[in-house]
Amino acid sequence: MTRVWCGGFSKSQLIVKLAVEPTVIGVLWLTQLLVMFGVEGERKCAMIDDLTLARSLHILAVVIWIGGVYFVTFIVLPSLKATANGIARFEAIETLFARHAKIVVTLAGASGFYMLHKLDGWAWYGEPSQWWVFAMTALWLLFTIVLFVLEPLFLHAWFMRQAAEDPARTLAWARRFHLILTLLSLTTIAGAIYGVHG
Numbered sequence: 001m002t003r004v005w006c007g008g009f010s011k012s013q014l015i016v017k018l019a020v021e022p023t024v025i026g027v028l029w030l031t032q033l034l035v036m037f038g039v040e041g042e043r044k045c046a047m048i049d050d051l052t053l054a055r056s057l058h059i060l061a062v063v064i065w066i067g068g069v070y071f072v073t074f075i076v077l078p079s080l081k082a083t084a085n086g087i088a089r090f091e092a093i094e095t096l097f098a099r100h101a102k103i104v105v106t107l108a109g110a111s112g113f114y115m116l117h118k119l120d121g122w123a124w125y126g127e128p129s130q131w132w133v134f135a136m137t138a139l140w141l142l143f144t145i146v147l148f149v150l151e152p153l154f155l156h157a158w159f160m161r162q163a164a165e166d167p168a169r170t171l172a173w174a175r176r177f178h179l180i181l182t183l184l185s186l187t188t189i190a191g192a193i194y195g196v197h198g
């Protein structure tokens with residue numbers, strides 16, 4: 001008897017659906033599975049270790065996090081008009097994204113420090129050639145402070161006050177701030193990949 005899994009699909013139907021459905025989630029999970037188990041199946045399974053798992057979680061978190069920041073910077077913000085309605089839409093989108101960002105920023109930090117511990121890499125902070133480790137940590141710290149401390153304490157209220165006074169100027173600030181964060185993030189990612197493989 002065919003066993004029915006979630007959504008009324010059989011197990012094989014679910015696997016085919018996951019493999020062919022061109023959604024972001026499908027691609028992400030497929031990539032995750034390939035990274036974790038390897039395309040060659042059993043033989044590579046033996047190579048899975050906690051460091052590999054931490055690395056794949058780290059990258060997954062960074063993709064969601066920085067991908068979201070990029071989207072807000074280059075798609076959401078330029079599409080908004082500098083009016084009270086534009087500010088309200090920006091607020092709604094940022095509030096939703098901040099919930100996701102808090103989770104993935106925490107995951108990126110936890111997996112990053114775990115890898116550093118496993119690789120015995122604490123001394124890298126003092127080596128100029130390993131500047132990318134410092135850059136990753138500094139960027140993580142910046143986002144952590146903004147998301148968990150500054151935003152709830154005063155940044156949100158300050159932003160709304162400024163927006164009520166001058167929406168155009170406030171949106172221009174938001175654009176500039178997001179552009180700086182995006183450029184810093186992309187440089188850090190490129191530096192990290194070059195640092196590990198270069």
Ligand code: HEM
Binds near residue numbers: 109110112115188
């Ligand atoms: C607390 C913060 C962080 C720590 C402690 C940390 C630590 C690490 C460590 C130890 C590695 C593995 C190095 C190796 O495999 O030899 C790594 C990989 C990586 N990290 Fe981070 N990281 C942090 C945050 C970030 C952030 C904020 C980004 C990007 C915006 C980032 C992007 C990357 C990338 C792209 C790699 C993969 C490099 C590769 O294997 O090709 N990390 N990180």
